[in-house]
Amino acid sequence: MSDEHDDAAPAAQTRHVEGLLEAKGLLDANELDRALEAFASGGSPAQGARVAARAWVDDGFRTRLLMKANDAVEELGLSMGGGIQPQRLKVVANSATEHNVIVCTLCSCYPIAMLGPSPTWYKSEAYRSRVVRDPRSVLADFGTTLPDDVHITVWDASSETRYMVLPNKPAELPEADLAAMVTRNGLIGTAVL
């Protein structure tokens, strides 16, 4: 591998492909710009943490969040907008008997608006191929050991839905303190809090 990284060629290829997609009517001229803007201005795990903390202290919000997350996060001034197509957010809640973990086995779909850009390992072939087959051993690699009687569901984001995990409430504390306890891996489901 050379030490020089000239990105002129990929940039030209990208512009060429973008032009072709627009010419064929597969992409609206503004869609990519909107998506990139949303990506750049986008989320960080702090947003997902706010959502989780509110759900722990407000049962009504929790119910609305689990029923229709897109509307519920707007109550906090957050939005799932900005993608190439409208994205549906689905929040899946852990419990004493159920643990959830998210993946995109086909590519790298991720709730960017709630969590910001995804970690490198989330996009790795190792994570994507292993977590659907053997989630317990993948969680163990993250230092997360679940009791044997906790059932695991792996959510593979294969259409326009982006998944986020609502971890179990870690403590009885005020909302802001709870938000500070939330980790990105907790919202992905590779960690418990």
Added chain:
Amino acid sequence: MRTSRQDPPHHYRVPRYARGALGVVVEHIGEHPLPYDRSVVEPVFTVRFPAEQLFGSGTHDVTVDVWETHLEAL
């Protein structure tokens, strides 16, 4: 429901591991354009599969979102 076993030359978003597998629809999640033909809008469903059905072992479940055209009712 069973996912279709078709193997078309284009990308249709049913992961290979879930093709031809038996699962249960848990939710109708909306109407979305097909990834390979955005002029066609179809219902999309979240389908839950037991790991044993997909991989021959495991006690967990995996859910996959599938466009209606790639599902067969049983």
